[in-house]
Amino acid sequence: MTAPSTFGLSTEARNLHWLLSNLVEEVPGVRSVTVVSSDGLMLLSSDPGHQSAPAADRQDGPRGSSADLATIVSGIGSLTVGAAKLMDGGGVKQTMVAMEEGSVFVMSISDGSLLGVHATPDCDMSVIAYHMALFVGRAGHVLTPELRSELRKSMESAQ
Numbered sequence: 001m002t003a004p005s006t007f008g009l010s011t012e013a014r015n016l017h018w019l020l021s022n023l024v025e026e027v028p029g030v031r032s033v034t035v036v037s038s039d040g041l042m043l044l045s046s047d048p049g050h051q052s053a054p055a056a057d058r059q060d061g062p063r064g065s066s067a068d069l070a071t072i073v074s075g076i077g078s079l080t081v082g083a084a085k086l087m088d089g090g091g092v093k094q095t096m097v098a099m100e101e102g103s104v105f106v107m108s109i110s111d112g113s114l115l116g117v118h119a120t121p122d123c124d125m126s127v128i129a130y131h132m133a134l135f136v137g138r139a140g141h142v143l144t145p146e147l148r149s150e151l152r153k154s155m156e157s158a159q
Helices: 011-026 066-086 125-139 145-158
Strands: 030-036 042-045 094-099 102-108 114-119
Touching: 011 030, 011 042, 011 125, 011 145, 030 066, 042 066, 042 145, 066 094, 066 102, 066 114, 094 125, 102 125, 114 125
Parallel strands: none
Antiparallel strands: 030 042, 030 114, 094 102, 102 114
């Protein structure tokens, strides 16, 4: 993973980048991580420098692209919220998709943002879910509108 530049960011933004980097580096089986705003924009990524890598250079995430993972997470989040409304199920807390070659986890953050993780097929799902819950618990209260705006701008400048 290439560490994102946090130069010029607020303390809260740097802390969120650190939490995200820690999630990727410390949890076995995690390939890539993203945080997506409630309107579908990527706020944080474990690999912001490779958002539009050519297909031949892509290796880790869904085709290696952070933007692809953000799109998938946003779509899964939207789909599950709609399903929950149809079933009178209340708010969606977590969604997990297990595939032959990997897994995707999506967890709601208190402000409507989503945390998405792409993991290896042999990952320990309960360990990933636990660490995602820790991230959400630590990040949820600091994702203010001002911080979301700052994170969006930093993602745009990384492209």
